[in-house]
Each structure stands twice: as structure tokens, then as C-alpha cells.
Amino acid sequence: MRMKKTxxxxxxxxSRWIGAARKPLNLAVLLLACNVxxxxxxxxxxxxxxxxxxxxxxxxxxxxxxxxxxxxxxxLVERIAWPVxxxxxxxxxxxxxxxxxxxxxxxxxxxxxxxxxxKLPTMSEAQLGEDVLTFRAADTFMVISSSAKSSLFxxxxxxxxxxxxxxxxxxxxxxxxxxxxxxxxxxxxxxSLRCIxxxxxxxxxxxxxIGATTPDKIRWGLAMIQxxxxxxxxxxxxxxxxxxxxxGLPPVxxxxxxxxxxxxxxxxxxxxxxxxxxxxxxxxxxxxTFALNQPPEHATWLSREYLEPSLGYxxxxxxxxxxxxxxxxxxxxxxxxxxxxxxxxxGEFLSLIDRVAFLDEVMGKIGxxxxxxx
Numbered sequence: 001m002r003m004k005k006t007x008x009x010x011x012x013x014x015s016r017w018i019g020a021a022r023k024p025l026n027l028a029v030l031l032l033a034c035n036v037x038x039x040x041x042x043x044x045x046x047x048x049x050x051x052x053x054x055x056x057x058x059x060x061x062x063x064x065x066x067x068x069x070x071x072x073x074x075x076l077v078e079r080i081a082w083p084v085x086x087x088x089x090x091x092x093x094x095x096x097x098x099x100x101x102x103x104x105x106x107x108x109x110x111x112x113x114x115x116x117x118x119k120l121p122t123m124s125e126a127q128l129g130e131d132v133l134t135f136r137a138a139d140t141f142m143v144i145s146s147s148a149k150s151s152l153f154x155x156x157x158x159x160x161x162x163x164x165x166x167x168x169x170x171x172x173x174x175x176x177x178x179x180x181x182x183x184x185x186x187x188x189x190x191x192s193l194r195c196i197x198x199x200x201x202x203x204x205x206x207x208x209x210i211g212a213t214t215p216d217k218i219r220w221g222l223a224m225i226q227x228x229x230x231x232x233x234x235x236x237x238x239x240x241x242x243x244x245x246x247x248g249l250p251p252v253x254x255x256x257x258x259x260x261x262x263x264x265x266x267x268x269x270x271x272x273x274x275x276x277x278x279x280x281x282x283x284x285x286x287x288x289t290f291a292l293n294q295p296p297e298h299a300t301w302l303s304r305e306y307l308e309p310s311l312g313y314x315x316x317x318x319x320x321x322x323x324x325x326x327x328x329x330x331x332x333x334x335x336x337x338x339x340x341x342x343x344x345x346x347g348e349f350l351s352l353i354d355r356v357a358f359l360d361e362v363m364g365k366i367g368x369x370x371x372x373x374x
Contacts, residue, residue, distance in 0.1 A: 120328075121357040123195070123339070126162040129154070136179045139290035140276050140297060144269040152183060152268070156190050156261040164195035164339070164352050169210075171201045172303030176288060180302060181222045181229045182271050188215035189257040190264055195339050197352060198315065200304040205348040209341045210304060211315025212352065221311045226286065228275070228298050236270035275299060319343045322350055332358055 129151035134142055155162075165187065169175055187193040193215050202208030213221075223230040240263060241251045253259055259267070276295040279287055287296045300306065308315075316337035320328050322344060332340060335355055342350045 121354040121361065122342075123163040123352045123354050125352070126155070126165045126191070126193075128165060136175045136183070137173070139294040140272055141294060143272050152186070153261075153265045155187065156264045158191075161192040162187060162194070164197055164212075165193065166197040166199055166207075166349065168199040168207055169201075169302050169304055169307065170206065172305070173301050175302045176297065176299040177222055177226055177302050178229060178232075178272065178275055178297060178299035181219060181226075182233070182268055184215040184218040185233065186264055186268060188219075189259070190261075192256050195352065197341065197349065198307065199349055202347055204346050205344075207349050208347040209317075209319060209343050209349040210308070211312070211317050212337070212339050212341060213314045213316060217314040221314045225310050226300070232271050232274040232298070235274050236267055239270055240267050272297070316340075318355075319347075320353070321345055 132151045135152050167175060167180065167183075184193070184196055195212055196215055196218055197212045198210040199207045200210050244251045244263065249260075249263075251259060251263070275298040279296045279298070283289065283296055286298065286300050288299050288301065289296045316339060318335040318337040318340045320331035320335070320340060320342050322328070322342055328342070332353065332355055338354070338356050340353045340355045342353060344350060
């Protein structure tokens with residue numbers, strides 16, 4: 001009889017167990033509420049004498065205590081306090097920092113990548129004298145008169161080579177297309193000029209970087225959109241070559257196409273003079289007029305709006321913003337142009353960097369390190 005009651009109780013427990021097991025939460029509630037020993041079945045099978053067995057131990061783990069809202073705010077304030085201080089410092093000292101970056105942008109000569117000390121290959125700019133105004137925009141008489149000695153003609157007499165010059169188009173009435181054409185052509189021949197930087201007026205600067213290119217691309221690019229420039233140059237060069245041949249003098253003095261300074265000056269004046277012949281009546285848009293009694297010149301005023309749509313493809317536009325030298329180095333590595341402009345945040349031109357020379361020096365330093373390790 002006692003065994004029968006035990007079996008009935010066991011069957012009832014198993015039924016409740018199976019029903020509760022279908023829902024884990026019900027199982028936990030059932031065990032806690034009824035305090036049923038889970039070892040009952042084991043008791044009947046292994047201990048027929050009915051000796052008592054300890055009930056199963058149930059432990060309920062609670063989640064770790066979450067921080068209070070005040071503690072969260074304290075942690076958040078600790079994280080943002082330092083950046084806020086930095087931003088405030090930059091705002092307060094923005095003018096001194098801007099002046100400092102200008103100085104660094106023009107004078108920095110070395111950058112450091114890891115343990116590599118690499119000189120910043122900043123190119124040397126050929127300075128244009130104030131009297132270049134006489135050449136770039138003055139009337140024909142002012143340029144070809146015997147007393148005219150613009151900075152271009154003095155450059156022909158100087159020794160050495162030029163790395164780059166900066167040409168500022170301003171707002172469109174500073175350079176004639178004919179003057180830039182012959183300027184680029186002759187400085188490449190006479191001074192082995194490597195690069196020309198084109199600047200123009202921007203939103204908050206009068207010297208915003210537009211692009212950089214080689215003198216020969218300036219020449220041939222202008223010749224494509226204004227073919228009469230190449231015709232005038234060919235006529236002037238043919239005339240000067242005949243005069244030199246008649247006197248027994250060579251027209252070219254070196255492998256870069258250089259010539260005597262006075263010969264180069266005559267060539268420039270002959271080129272500009274030939275552009276004043278046979279003006280149409282009435283004048284078309286590609287003729288520029290000067291003062292009264294002065295002949296018009298077959299040319300146009302160069303502006304940013306004129307140059308970029310027609311010759312924008314010949315310009316390298318890669319720039320790095322003057323900042324920390326390490327950031328400048330990383331920016332240089334991402335550029336693709338052989339010459340890269342260093343500019344302010346507003347795009348104002350500071351200096352020109354020879355990226356090819358920079359990469360050569362980086363690879364040389366890495367090679368030296370590898371040889372040292374070997």
C-alpha cells in the first residue's frame with residue numbers, strides 16, 4: 001500500500017515536471033514553490049529502504065549592479081573634458097597658430113617618419129620684379145621700346161637655373177595670353193624652368209592655388225586654343241635665326257635651347273610685334289586694345305574662368321595643407337603629381353614641393369636601414 005502511494009506521488013511529480021520543462025521559467029517557479037526533491041526517483045530505485053537524500057541545490061545568479069546615472073555622467077565628462085579644453089585653446093590662440101603655420105609652411109625643411117629624418121624638398125621660387133607689370137600687360141610700345149628692361153629680360157642675363165615661378169592671374173586683367181605664352185617658352189629655354197604655378201583670386205585670398213604645370217604644357221596648351229601664338233613665334237624665330245646665320249653666330253648655345261641674352265630679348269620683342277599686324281575691322285574678342293594710338297594685340301586676357309575650362313586638364317592640382325610635418329608626409333605619399341603645392345586651409349599658396357625627390361629620398365633612407373640591419 002505504501003509502495004503504491006509512492007508510485008502515485010512519483011507519477012504526479014513526473015507529470016508536473018514534464019509540463020514545467022516545456023517552459024524554463026515555469027520549471028524554476030515550480031521548483032521554488034513546491035520545494036520538491038529532484039532526487040525522488042533516484043531514492044525509490046537506489047534506496048528502497050527510503051533513506052532520506054539531500055534536496056537539489058538551486059542557485060540564482062543576479063546581474064552585476066549597473067552604474068547609476070550620476071556615475072555615467074561623471075565618466076562622460078571625464079572623456080570629453082580634454083577635447084573641450086583643446087578646442088577652446090585653438091579658438092583663443094587661432095591667430096598666433098595661423099601665423100605659426102605660415103612660418104612653418106615656408107621654412108620647414110625636414111620631416112620625420114619613424115626613425116627616418118627626411119628633408120622636405122621645397123622648391124626654390126624665382127622672384128618676379130615689380131616691373132614685370134611692364135611685360136605682362138603693358139602696350140606693345142612699352143615692351144618693345146629700347147628703354148624697356150622688364151624683369152623677364154633681366155632674367156635672361158642671370159646665371160643659374162629656375163625651379164618654378166608663380167603666375168597670379170588675379171581677377172582676370174593681369175596677364176595677356178601672348179605674354180604668358182612667350183614667358184613660359186623663353187624661361188624654359190633660357191633658365192631650364194621646371195614648373196609654373198598658376199594662382200588666382202579666391203573667396204578670401206588673392207593668391208589661391210589653381211594648379212601647376214610645366215612650361216611646355218603652357219606653351220602647347222595655349223597654342224591649341226590660340227594657334228596664332230605659335231605662328232607669331234615661328235615667324236619671329238625664323239627672322240632672328242636668319243640674322244644670326246648671316247653673321248655666323250649659332251642661334252642655340254646649349255642643349256636646352258638657350259641663346260644669348262640679347263638674342264632672346266630680340267626674339268621676344270619680334271614675337272609681340274608680329275601679333276599687332278593686320279587687326280580685323282571690327283576687332284573680335286581675341287584682340288586686346290590699349291591706349292589711344294597704340295595698335296591692338298592678338299591675344300586675350302587670362303582669367304581663372306577662361307583658363308580652367310579650356311586648359312584645366314594640363315594642371316596638377318594636388319595639395320597638402322600646412323600642418324604637422326608627419327601629416328604632410330602622409331599626404332605627400334597619397335598624391336600623384338610630381339609637384340605638390342603646400343597651401344593654407346583657405347587654399348592660399350605657400351610653397352611647392354618636389355614629390356619625386358621626396359619619394360626618392362624616402363626610398364633611399366629605407367634602403368640604408370635595410371642594409372644596416374643586414
